[in-house]
Amino acid sequence: MLNDILLRLADAMALTVDAPFTNILDLGEISPARQIGTGEPMVLVLQVGVAASHADNDETYQFILQQSDNEDLSSADDILVRTIVYTDLAANRIHYLPIPPGTPSKRYLGGYFNGGGTTPTVTVTAFIQPQSMVESRQFYPSLSKIL
Numbered sequence: 001m002l003n004d005i006l007l008r009l010a011d012a013m014a015l016t017v018d019a020p021f022t023n024i025l026d027l028g029e030i031s032p033a034r035q036i037g038t039g040e041p042m043v044l045v046l047q048v049g050v051a052a053s054h055a056d057n058d059e060t061y062q063f064i065l066q067q068s069d070n071e072d073l074s075s076a077d078d079i080l081v082r083t084i085v086y087t088d089l090a091a092n093r094i095h096y097l098p099i100p101p102g103t104p105s106k107r108y109l110g111g112y113f114n115g116g117g118t119t120p121t122v123t124v125t126a127f128i129q130p131q132s133m134v135e136s137r138q139f140y141p142s143l144s145k146i147l
Helices: 131-137
Strands: 008-015 018-025 042-050 060-068 075-084 092-100 107-118 121-131
Touching: 008 042, 008 107, 042 060, 042 131, 060 121, 075 131, 092 131, 107 121, 121 131
Parallel strands: none
Antiparallel strands: 008 018, 008 121, 018 107, 042 092, 042 121, 060 075, 060 107
């Protein structure tokens, strides 16, 4: 899967407690505010590296896309909130979360993990990409399986 490193919010990030993603995207000082999905819908992609823990059967996993006028994402607005059950966070699973049209409307964009329960643990790579790249994904059989 192709993704732009400049649109990456987290790279194989181990999430165990409530925490912001590693990277914050600066959409620039443009007036009116830059809307990255104008003209083409965008998605937040969550690619699971290490499966989510369910050791205590009370873990919850919530992923949030935030925008802010401040680089440190203080006073952030949530523009996308998605809770994903641990069974759907198996290794190598990919989730495409549509970013609402007309957002973001502020300069900085970042992600946040809100883990609940006793021992929430999951490793993800998160990035933004156009919806059209999701729709055009192609899967090909492994050459070793053909021979």
